[in-house]
Amino acid sequence: MNNLVLSMAPKFRNLTGLVLRQDKPQLVDNVVETIANSCHDLEDLDLSKSFKLSDRSLYALAHGCQKLIKLNISGCSSFSDDALAYLSSYCRQLKVLNLCGCVKAASDKALKAIGYNCSQLQSLNLGWCEEVGDAGVTSLAYGCHDLRALDLCGCVLITDESVIALANNCQHLRSLDLYYCRNITDQAMYALAHIRVKNKNQMWDGVKTGDEDEDGLMSLNISQCTALTPPAVQALCDSFPALHTCPGRHSLIISGCLNLTSVRCACAFQAHHEVNTLTHHAY
Secondary structure (H helix, E strand, O other): OHHHHHHHHHHOOOOOEEEOOOOOOOOOHHHHHHHHHHOOOOOEEEOOOOOOOOHHHHHHHHHHOOOOOEEEOOOOOOOOHHHHHHHHHHOOOOOEEEOOOOOOOOOHHHHHHHHHHOOOOOEEEOOOOOOOOHHHHHHHHHHOOOOOEEEOOOOOOOOHHHHHHHHHHOOOOOEEEOOOOOOOOHHHHHHHHHHHHHHHHHHHOOOOOOOOOOOOOOEEEOOOOOOOOHHHHHHHHHHOOOOOOOOOOOOEEOOOOHHHOOOOOHHHHHHHHHHHHHHHHHO
């Protein structure tokens, strides 16, 4: 693969998208450097599972590919947080960033830089980045107000502080993954529910314009968040009609939380009511 990309990259200087995802890591730094030196219009780059790459690649992309909008470096476990922070200071148009498994790069230090530099960010995957804490997530919330999707799966250090910051600052958030974030409590759920009610009231008061998206959270994974209780999660579910617990439409995922089995979405309640009504009429 390396020789092929080295020979082809200089011939495709107008390239805007490139996928170099590998099942067996082969890609090396000088290949990414050649891409960065040749393809200055690149907007979408997938380098996932490129375990052999070092910080040299991120520094090269920072200087050569400043039009990047989508970057997938998931599984690139050798990148450092210094290099990722440096990249964010040059690639300020990033909207989609996948850092899943980047255990060294995705630190609070790097997230503070991303929050400061990448205000257009809409989707961020931090799955299993175990060094991520509240300081990093709150920086993202304060700096990336247009965030739509955030995956914090396995970020075991975060607490309610992170979720409250997201609820208060990221009004467009549609998807949130908190799988195995066991420090999350009812306070975070009530914060999300409260901000939804507040936004509805503002809409009726004419504070918001008609072109704003009113759907709110459409996907939430709180599996293994065992500190949560049914009243808090039910309040959240009631506040966001797009969150479903009914079969075939699961967008509120609560697996591993045996104490939350009583939580039901609106259509589940409606279906239960219809069954009871039919049963009553049958008699």
